[in-house]
Amino acid sequence: MTSIKIAVVGLGRMGKRHVHTLLYRVPRAQVVAVCSSDASEIEWATSNQEYKDFGIAVYDNYDNMLAHPGLQAVWVSSSTDVHACQSLAAIKRDLHVLCEKPLSTDLAEAQSVVDAARAKPSLKVMAGFSRRFDASYRDASLKVFDKKAIGSPFMVRSNTCDLRDDTGFFVRYAARNGGIFVDCAIHDIDLSLWFLDNPKPKACWAAGTLQHHPELKDLSDVDNAVGIVEFWGGKIAYFYCSRTQAHGHDVCTEITGTDGKVMVNVVPKRNNVVLADSLGLRHEVQPEYWERFEDAFAVEANEFVSAVLKDTEVPLPLESGIMVMKIGQALQHALLSGEVVRFDESGERLH
Template sequence: MARLETLKVAVVGAGKMGADHVRRIEEAVSGARVSAVVDVDAERAKAVAARVEGCTAHTDPAAAMAAADVDAVLVASPGPAHEAALLAAFARDLPVLCEKPLTPDAASALRVMEAERQLGHRRVQVGFMRRYDAEYMKLKSLLSTGQLGRPLMLHNRHRNVASPPGWTSEMLINDSVVHEMDVTRWLLGQEITAVTVLRPAPSANAPQAVQDPQFVVLETDGGAIVDVEIFVNCGFGYQVQAEVVCERGTARIGDGQAMVTTMAGRWGGTIAQDFTDRFADAYDREVQAWADATRRGQVTGPSVWDGYAVAAVCEAGVRSLAEGGRVEVELARRPALYDVS
């Protein structure tokens, strides 16, 4: 495949994440431009498309992908719409960057995986952006050297100022802890085999009937134990922290060592208030890496297998939340297409 000079991208979904990706591609990513915007809300699609010269607006993903000026697809629509958009992209053999979740459940993720396997080559990079965060990348690099010895435990904290309207207890697992599930697999190079969700007394700041915070314990096939404190109505800021405990040492990220000021008898800094703030560089790096690989005719980054494996872990987590106790993760056999070289 000849190298594409400029990657022409159809962005599916014009909500907060999709609109931010349109801005990102136009302002921060080289070698790519947005040629089409798709949203079920026609007016919203038109409003976002109007920000980009020559960009067209659509309500049907398949119609947008059929346009002559679309080389690739970025899917940022709600999770339940991902499967249809991915299958439409496969029908035209178009490369895709699909925001997490790949799909909302393991069964639909398996269908997507089988459809990609039938193509005979990878087409999807899943948007687990923490793999592109500078701090997580440094931690991964350090663990890969073996200097600290075998990882034994991984502690995670994930806090949001407030949950969006309509959030449920299950969404703390499916939309928040999903990130820790992926970075656990990536950092440790191990699959998650069981999930236990513990339910502390709900915060007074949590919406009615929402179990917040939660304490999630993950077990891996390498014998590591991983814990995640998820607290999405902490009230003070957005924090993501991780500490890995190994045989010969520990390593911690996420302490927010940004600028500290001293003034008027006080010292301190700031705490990010939103994930798009905290991970802005990671999103830029992720989309740039996808665009560069796609222009070379390659697919890199988190795969459909990764999306499926995390969906299966989420299902076990939601079941543990509902029923209590430890729930084992059931995974299908990994196809050779996704074997790690």
């Protein structure tokens, strides 16, 4: 067995990119099918010459796709509200699952996927926290944990700031995703748990503002927010999320320890080009997270496929996403209520 048959469900921006990643960068994965419930996506896929060349079947019904002959794995890249049920359906059919984060914005539903996966330990089920596979974050991890380059890490600052999207598309999208701290900061929260060695939250608070998208008010959300999470044991993380950056997709993380600091992408750059002209010296910034994390998605997909082929552990435990979601929801609650949200020493939310 040198390759696996895989299907991608969801053909939005990311779904198409995942198909591309699988075709171009994951030689041990054979994309045999894609699926979408969106008519325009189906039309786009059925007329796509590349999909024909590579023999990719196009489905408009998820159950039918799961029945594709020989299918072994599914990459769930649909909207967040169906992540859990699609993952559960695939698990039921004994298919391996790589599911985009988060499993669900409902903690009980997310837990149900974790439970279903545990019940079938031979299946590989993983949530896609793509930054965990990024070369720079991995190098940061090497420096922090293997080389002890910064002593004991105690503070994380992490930002996820998107380029302003004046089409308003993101607003409709965001409405299904649990608010800015769940939708934007989830990776940052995950990074803080990684680099602070899985501390338990103690308290959090947040503040937000509406600068470009007043329509978010009715959706109980904001377009810019900052939040602090205090952990038990004297560790702290703080976050800035924004939907309205003028200069590009700006995602940076700083991990401060007792003897130093590791900085990841504090000065974002699209490439190695600098232009010197009458405005001075300038460089461009990636427009969105795809450009920043394209390589990470390829590593993630290859490692997932390798875990399936070699029957090894997936690189990231599925349940780690649950605590991330708890913290994201607490920050969102703090943002909307103005109150501090507190946790007990086991990390259980107190109110």
